[in-house]
Amino acid sequence: MRKRARVIYNPTSGREALKDDMIDILAVYEKAGYETSAYATTPEPNSARDEAYRVAKEGFDLIIAAGGDGTINQVVNGIAGLRHRPKMAIIPAGTTNDYARALRIPREDPVGAAKIVLKDQSIHMDIGKANDQYFINIAAGGLLTELTYDVPSQMKSLFGYLAYLVKGAELMPQIKPIQMDIKYDGGEFHGEASMFLLALTNSVGGFEQIVPDASLDDGKFTMIIVKSANMFEMMRLMTLVLNGGKHINDPKVIYRKTSKVVAKPVDNRMMINLDGEYGGDAPMTFKNLARHIEMVANLDEIPDDAVLGLPADVQKAEEKFIKAVEKLPEDEKNGKTE
Ligand SMILES: Nc1ncnc2c1ncn2[C@@H]1O[C@H](COP(=O)(O)OP(=O)(O)OP(=O)(O)O)[C@@H](O)[C@H]1O
Missing domain, CATH: 2.60.200.40 (Tumour Suppressor Smad4)
Incomplete structure (x- = not known):
């Protein structure tokens, strides 16, 4: 079966230019191998979150959050609590676009932002949980x-x-x-x-x-x-x-x-x-x-020290190793084993 993608876009965010670009945006994800459809968010407070939850439950492979940081936040809130969490991509169209800046996604060019998916690069991003919100x-x-x-x-x-x-x-x-x-x-x-x-x-x-x-x-x-x-x-x-x-x-x-x-x-x-x-x-x-959501990113442009890129199990093994070393008597830590 072909992979499925859903573009969840906020028609009112920022410059409201997303609608004009939607045909080209859909074509980019089709080219990347996804059967792609689009959903325009509504004035209801959590419509992006609810749609993200629905398509994740249906087994979609990719969700593209297109809008401001508020829309990305809502999509993450829709999927973060699920066992099957689709990969995400973002198309920035808000005013600050902090998240796109961090992932080095173009902020003035929605179709260019979509095209980052063709590079096939991603980061498993940390997210935060504050009581029961993400x-x-x-x-x-x-x-x-x-x-x-x-x-x-x-x-x-x-x-x-x-x-x-x-x-x-x-x-x-x-x-x-x-x-x-x-x-x-x-x-x-x-x-x-x-x-x-x-x-x-x-x-x-x-x-x-x-x-x-x-x-x-x-x-x-x-x-x-x-x-x-x-x-x-x-x-x-x-x-x-x-x-x-x-x-x-x-x-x-x-x-x-x-x-x-x-x-x-x-x-x-x-x-x-x-x-x-x-x-x-x-x-x-x-x-x-840690490393909770896989996001399409412009990895080439992100400074090396901003990404560890280690699989979670390797990271855990490293942490265990460091803890074990800390517990060793001083002499052994310095390499003297007698
Ligand atoms: N169709 C719609 N009509 C009115 N409001 C909407 C609609 N769709 C989403 N919204 C509202 O838009 C807000 C999210 O905005 P978003 O962060 O995407 O863009 P923005 O406000 O332009 O960007 P920024 O946060 O960078 O200023 C949410 O409060 C959401 O309820």
Whole structure:
């Protein structure tokens, strides 16, 4: 039987240009060997998610999420909990397109983005689970992230609103740190912080320097906690970000790799932002699901150190080996066995 693909596209996203290109897009996936059909999402809140779930259950081989990061998030939410998870591809048509940036998929050319499938390259991407929802790129909490809910949609990306903040001086008094308790692998933060952020890729709100060393398939989030900072300090940190990712060593910042995080507010409400949308209130447990979704990617263009490319079993074997070595007496670790 021929392989089957479904293009799930948002006819309202970004420039609304997808419809015009759909015949050419379908032809690309046919050429790649898939019997391909298209589904336009509807105004119902979860239509992309529900369609992705339906076709995955029917045994489709490939789902192409065409739209903004919101559409990709929904398709992932439709299939992430299933045993049979079709391969995914993305055709970016939103405003920020963080995910396409990380996978090096063309962002201005929908047919060109589809053609990446012809290279037959993919990455098994890590995704995040936040209580019972999934996210593909970012989870964040703290007052600074709450501001994003009030800003216009083109400023919705996590850091895109900084320009807006600079203009909107009336918002400055709202940038108050809150008390939070964040447990992560091997450590805990308890105190006042302006925000915390978990990233799965190096592409956060259009910036590639916020997480300069993200790996897409290492089973770990990059966690950033910005300790209590005022607006001036935030701007200083952003300057360090733009200056080659120097913020990661700043005393105001905790920067760690972790596979699990438990975030709790202390005497406050803490809203959580998942991939740029409100995702519920903390307490929340975040788990990294390693190498969970196979995504078509422009592998040639992705820096080598962003992809481990190891099958999960090899990775596990490596981890076991490292743990076993750690348990050895000091002499044996150094190669002395007598
Ligand atoms: N046919 C439709 N009519 C109205 N809204 C729709 C329709 N299809 C999907 N939506 C809504 O579009 C949103 C997802 O938008 P998506 O992320 O794809 O694009 P975007 O908002 O243009 O991109 P970005 O997030 O980068 O700004 C969801 O809230 C979804 O409910």
